Amino acid sequence: RKEVEQDPGPFNVPEGATVAFNCTYSNSASQSFFWYRQDCRKEPKLLMSVYSSGNEDGRFTAQLNRASQYISLLIRDSKLSDSATYLCVVNHPGGYNKLIFGAGTRLAVHP
Amino acid sequence: NAGVTQTPKFQVLKTGQSMTLQCAQDMNHNSMYWYRQDPGMGLRLIYYSASEGTTDKGEVPNGYNVSRLNKREFSLRLESAAPSQTSVYFCASGTGANTGELFFGEGSRLTVL
Numbered sequence: 001r002k003e004v005e006q007d008p009g010p011f012n013v014p015e016g017a018t019v020a021f022n023c024t025y026s027n028s029a030s031q032s033f034f035w036y037r038q039d040c041r042k043e044p045k046l047l048m049s050v051y052s053s054g055n056e057d058g059r060f061t062a063q064l065n066r067a068s069q070y071i072s073l074l075i076r077d078s079k080l081s082d083s084a085t086y087l088c089v090v091n092h093p094g095g096y097n098k099l100i101f102g103a104g105t106r107l108a109v110h111p
Numbered sequence: 112n113a114g115v116t117q118t119p120k121f122q123v124l125k126t127g128q129s130m131t132l133q134c135a136q137d138m139n140h141n142s143m144y145w146y147r148q149d150p151g152m153g154l155r156l157i158y159y160s161a162s163e164g165t166t167d168k169g170e171v172p173n174g175y176n177v178s179r180l181n182k183r184e185f186s187l188r189l190e191s192a193a194p195s196q197t198s199v200y201f202c203a204s205g206t207g208a209n210t211g212e213l214f215f216g217e218g219s220r221l222t223v224l
Contacts, residue, residue: 008151034211043201043215044154087153091211098169099213101146103153 001026004102006088012108017078021105023071023088033064035073036087038104044087047073078109113137117202117216124192124223132187132219134202140214141207143185144169145177147198148218154201160185161207192223 006023013019025033033050048055050062050071061074071088088102115136124130136143141162146154146169156169160179174196176188185204189196199220203213 004153032211041218043217044213045215046212049211089211098156098159099144099211100156100170101154103151 002103003027003092003100004088004090006102006105008103008105010106010108012110013078015078015080015109015111017109018074018076019078019107020075021073021086021088021107023073023102025069025071025088025090027090027093028066028069029093030069030090031093032091033062033071034089034091034099035060035062035071036089036101038085038087040084044101047086075107078107080109080111083107083109115202115204115214115216117200117219119219120217121220122222124189124221126193126223128192128223129188129190130192130221131189132200132202132221133184134186134216135184136202136204136214137183138204138214139182140204141182142205143179144203144205144213145175145185145187146201146203147171147196148201149198157187157200189221192221194223197221197223 035047036044037047038044054063059076063072085104087104092098144159145157158177163182202216205213
């Protein structure tokens, strides 16, 4: 079983839509969680951290459910520029910023 | 500020050939990483270096060696390339603190025939 699992998509949504991505992780000892964004044929970049209490950054909201080992990312009012692959990332327990990446969920926002 | 620089950006090898991917960062980061990315597999950690002078295996180290030459540079070597090593390779660096933020190079596309 992969340590971090995501629905690969693609999610095809119109501009203005709200879309949610889910992610599960297998190691209950994992302590920190993140979402990265990767544009086509580009390098990944940190989008936001995920805190236990949930956190919001503009149109983006991240949630963590430790009991279910589940992470989510909600994007409201989707823009064309949101089209990308979203990577769920978990910090490996005991690892010094040793990040484990999910395979990613692809989002395509159309006019 | 160049950030993380990888070379070469593209390379085609024949099975059995060797090559070294070079990576350098100018952000004074302590930790450096090599990942490979394959379709449907996501990024998988090959090796990492938590600080200058140390290296550790990641999820998929077989067939690779690394050298942390100094604080700035972290190279990845394929001694005898195999078609299964066809992939996009990303080097990354981070402060070493548990921030979750890694800065990636633009990637190196390697094809092994």
